[in-house]
Amino acid sequence: MSAGAPNHTRRPDGAALVIAAILAAIAIVIFWQTSQMRVPPVQQRVGPTVFPYIVATGLALLSVGTLISALRRGFPARSKDDYGPIAWIIAGLVAQILLLSSAGFSIATGVLFAFTAKGFGRGPLWQTIPIGIVFAFIVWFLFARGLQLSLPRGPFERLLTTGAF
């Protein structure tokens, strides 16, 4: 990220305005949720609601600060980001999450590996997915067998460690 000089045009920084709005929303949610808590009277002044109110107040103030910064364009210049690679990597993570319980660690994580490589411009998937599965299996074997970490098993792990599905 290259931090350039603040841009002194009149238009406010749209993204920064969105950030200010999000911060305000989080502050409101914390205020609202905390006010819903039923607290015995003895705990009113030192109970579990004190700190959330402090944090929410802080977030509300920071939201105002961000708003001012957005209007004065105080944010550093942003690089133009490419969203294609991001989509590939997020797709890989989502695929892994969905596949884990049925296909097991190696297959699910092999897909994640291949999709991430694709995000960095390395393909094709029919080559990188098998590479990823083999790599993930080696990792699974080291950690699940060597270090007794509990990692989800699927048909692939069962086949290779016990010889049966």
Added chain:
Amino acid sequence: METFDLLAQGLLAAMQVQNLVYALIGVTLGTAVGVLPGIGPALTVALLLPVTYRLDPAGSLIMFAGIYYGGMYGGSTTSILLNTPGESASIVTALEGNKMARKGRGGPALATAAIGSFVAGLIATLGLAFIAPTVVKFALSFGPADYFALMVLAFVTVSAAFGDSALRGLTALFIGLGLGLIGIDLQTGQTRLAFAIPDLLDGIEVTTLAVAMFAIGETLKTAADREQVDAQVMAVKGSVWMTADDWKRSWASWLRGTFIGFPIGAMPAGGADVASFLSYSAEKSFAKNPEEFGHGAIEGVAGPEAANNASAAGTLVPLLTLGLPTTATAAIMLAGFQQFGLQPGPLLFTNNASLVWALIASLLVANFMLLVLNLPLIGLWVKLLTIPKPWLYGGILVFATLGTLGANGAMSMGIGPVRISFELVLLLAFGILGYLLRRFGYPIAPVVVGLILGPMAEQQLRRALAISQGDPGILVHSPISIVLYVVAIIAVGLPLIMRLRGRGAVLGQLATDED
């Protein structure tokens, strides 16, 4: 001398074969992961935490000590041989070290970094051993209000004092504090901000947040950057040994770096980046030939590298004696302690003295191992540097998700018939958050520190208020807390004045970005 006895006992424990093996595995893994470009010490420690899950507490912490020091060493190799630094604390090293490597003096640059790190690590670890008991004695007299003031000071220095914007630093901190609210309140058993999701009752894991922010956020940012240039790896030509002249020019820089780095790490005054930056400026002004700076001056590698490591050891002073993490790396180490039910702080020294001293002694052992291992293995580390980006980041995400599953692999959520892991969903969500924070210039470390330190600060605040029956006046009742608040105000105010007077660029360079 009580400290000598305790340290000697610790060394005996650390020298047991089993513990030596743990330390050796720790330094090797730490260096190997730390060398990888784009992985700083915080992520190194977070990624390798699962390796220690199944060990006993002593073995695990000893391996951890090795990982921590190894990760710091690994980063310096990266910054010297690659024109993009692997850890932010090494950026300054990259200035001179990379220039030296370009001139074919990569070997001596690595050697002065390694030996300087050893000298600094040795002095600073001994400093830790001798200062810690005093701080512990002092800390035992602290009341809850004093602890709260100390934590406020840590919040301020982590988020607002350095970096290019106090607003964004504080925002990052408050995001962390907000995340820290989630879950069951330990004192009353009340649920806060869990939105009726059972998985949120235990709160958010620090390691999940740290791995997501540092591994997934960083991967997304790197992948999205259109202007990325492939970094070039320098071959190490010629001898790795330093000439007599190199030694003559290095030794004073090592010592200066150590004495700059250790206090900065030991006080809650910012991370290793600040130390190495200050050391670089000091070397420049002490140098007999300042015109060489910027073209490969060995002093500019020796000083900052020593400062970097000394500050890493210094960070352990507040962490072990007060339970106060002042960097993201320290926050993750605190999480490592907590997985064994150990709470660092003055009581750890009295209740678990043998463990603490074995840990401190292991730092000395790890430091020595790194000196012996690092230079002969340079060839191997260079090979790690040449891993192409697609495989490197693919591997990082494999290990990031592995660690998260290893910590909590429960398939506790369901979408229709498909069971999914809630922890991985959190990892993805925080990864995207980490990317967005990076994109808009927010620092990451305050989020992680806020998450772990927030609940601790709340506990102290409520204890203090309970003692005073709700009167907030108690917070500024003791001289210790007043001094701490004054320091905190100076830490925010001074940079603000500097920024207003147009000196913000200097602070921007001091940004505590990674650890």
